[in-house]
Amino acid sequence: MVRKLINFFAYFLFFIFALMLFVPKDGLYFLLEKNLKQYDVIISQESLKESLLSLNVEHLALSVKAVDAALVEQISISLFGVYNTLKIEEIELSSLVEAYMPAKISSFDATYSLLHPLEIRAYSEGEFGSAKLTFNLQEHHLDVKLAPSKLMLKQYKNSLKEFKKSETGEYSYAKDLY
Amino acid sequence: MQKISTNRVISIVTTLFVLLLVAKLLSLVLWWFLPSDGVELNAKNSYQVKYQRVDFKNMLIRTKVIAPQKKKVATAYSINSLLLKGLYGSQFNGFAIVAKKSSPKKTTIVSVGEAYSGYRLKEIQLQGVIFTKGGKEYLLALESRLTPQSKSTIKRVKSSDSDIVSEHSVSKEDIHYYSKNPSKIWKDIAIDPLKKDGKIVGFTVRRVKPHSKMAALGLKKGDVIIRANNIKLTSYRDAIQLYNNIDKIDTIELVVLRDNQEKEIIYEIH
Numbered sequence: 001m002v003r004k005l006i007n008f009f010a011y012f013l014f015f016i017f018a019l020m021l022f023v024p025k026d027g028l029y030f031l032l033e034k035n036l037k038q039y040d041v042i043i044s045q046e047s048l049k050e051s052l053l054s055l056n057v058e059h060l061a062l063s064v065k066a067v068d069a070a071l072v073e074q075i076s077i078s079l080f081g082v083y084n085t086l087k088i089e090e091i092e093l094s095s096l097v098e099a100y101m102p103a104k105i106s107s108f109d110a111t112y113s114l115l116h117p118l119e120i121r122a123y124s125e126g127e128f129g130s131a132k133l134t135f136n137l138q139e140h141h142l143d144v145k146l147a148p149s150k151l152m153l154k155q156y157k158n159s160l161k162e163f164k165k166s167e168t169g170e171y172s173y174a175k176d177l178y
Numbered sequence: 179m180q181k182i183s184t185n186r187v188i189s190i191v192t193t194l195f196v197l198l199l200v201a202k203l204l205s206l207v208l209w210w211f212l213p214s215d216g217v218e219l220n221a222k223n224s225y226q227v228k229y230q231r232v233d234f235k236n237m238l239i240r241t242k243v244i245a246p247q248k249k250k251v252a253t254a255y256s257i258n259s260l261l262l263k264g265l266y267g268s269q270f271n272g273f274a275i276v277a278k279k280s281s282p283k284k285t286t287i288v289s290v291g292e293a294y295s296g297y298r299l300k301e302i303q304l305q306g307v308i309f310t311k312g313g314k315e316y317l318l319a320l321e322s323r324l325t326p327q328s329k330s331t332i333k334r335v336k337s338s339d340s341d342i343v344s345e346h347s348v349s350k351e352d353i354h355y356y357s358k359n360p361s362k363i364w365k366d367i368a369i370d371p372l373k374k375d376g377k378i379v380g381f382t383v384r385r386v387k388p389h390s391k392m393a394a395l396g397l398k399k400g401d402v403i404i405r406a407n408n409i410k411l412t413s414y415r416d417a418i419q420l421y422n423n424i425d426k427i428d429t430i431e432l433v434v435l436r437d438n439q440e441k442e443i444i445y446e447i448h
Contacts, residue, residue, distance in 0.1 A: 044217070
């Protein structure tokens with residue numbers, strides 16, 4: 001029985017691997033773009049590079065509600081079925097967003113795995129400091145834990161007012177998104 | 179070591195091959211249904227003809243009058259005892275807000291044809307008015323023209339709510355300040371998009387901080403800004419483009435819907 005279960009699991013992993021190998025990643029990316037458009041988020045000017053199990057999107061301009069929001073150097077999307085990652089590198093926010101937070105974000109890494117099937121977890125670092133994000137897919141609840149940098153503490157006090165400061169000095173933000 | 183039979187190997191390889199085949203078929207099905215192209219920002223061409231106020235009526239009149247008018251201005255005397263605080267109208271229609279230098283806060287509204295302190299208001303010009311006295315013409319320029327100020331010089335020239343057109347003078351320093359500190363704008367004013375059938379048709383002014391610079395600009399709670407410099411505001415991008423170019427323009431014309439009536443607000447940036 002155990003041997004059969006192991007066999008089944010091994011075949012299942014092989015099937016997922018094969019599926020991820022053959023799946024048209026650019027098509028999935030275009031589907032993601034069309035879904036983001038519903039929220040007025042548009043990615044443009046990008047170039048796609050497809051590899052065996054991942055997709056790299058380079059030199060893209062991100063706009064929200066038709067307003068330029070950020071320039072991104074690279075996004076790497078890796079799909080392994082049970083463990084999926086999205087890594088964003090070198091984000092430069094537009095001058096409009098800069099009024100609310102420092103412009104340069106060096107990295108944003110998001111993961112979705114079967115270990116936490118109801119959550120997308122992310123970690124980001126930049127001039128603003130570092131932040132841990134958790135998004136609950138079932139409750140559409142966003143939770144952010146921020147460790148602000150000196151720059152953020154000094155020049156963006158108004159933005160930090162949106163966060164709750166704990167006794168340990170950690171800033172947290174929670175919002176239900178619908 | 180347990181020897182794996184040939185049949186067992188064939189069975190494993192066959193199963194893997196079938197799984198590969200199923201995965202490939204599934205990906206082909208996905209390929210068929212997934213979109214083949216992405217979404218690009220379909221931005222309108224940002225090129226705009228420079229905004230200029232055009233009044234066909236004035237154009238027709240000016241073809242006859244404008245040449246001698248310049249001569250008159252050149253020979254006009256200046257009035258040292260009066261201050262011109264504001265003006266409205268053009269040529270022979272409108273009024274001027276004047277005060278005596280001895281009591282600058284005590285203003286009087288003088289219509290074209292009316293007399294004030296021995297001078298009769300003859301004509302309204304863009305940056306001043308012409309008074310007559312004893313057969314001579316006197317030019318009185320707007321106060322802001324005479325004494326350039328470094329601080330805010332927002333002046334509400336026409337304040338009646340029933341006016342279809344109102345004009346305001348805005349200093350470049352204020353524009354520069356707001357363009358460098360966009361977050362300050364949202365402290366003084368709150369604007370939300372107004373949507374019809376899912377499309378933005380304008381921007382509604384939700385809140386204007388009383389006695390702020392924004393309040394002095396003539397916008398009121400409930401106004402719907404529908405056009406700026408002859409461009410329909412149908413997206414955030416349209417509004418932001420105006421904001422981004424605000425340092426380069428010298429006139430802003432806003433058309434707002436107030437009480438279901440279109441109202442034009444013109445800002446001359448000095």
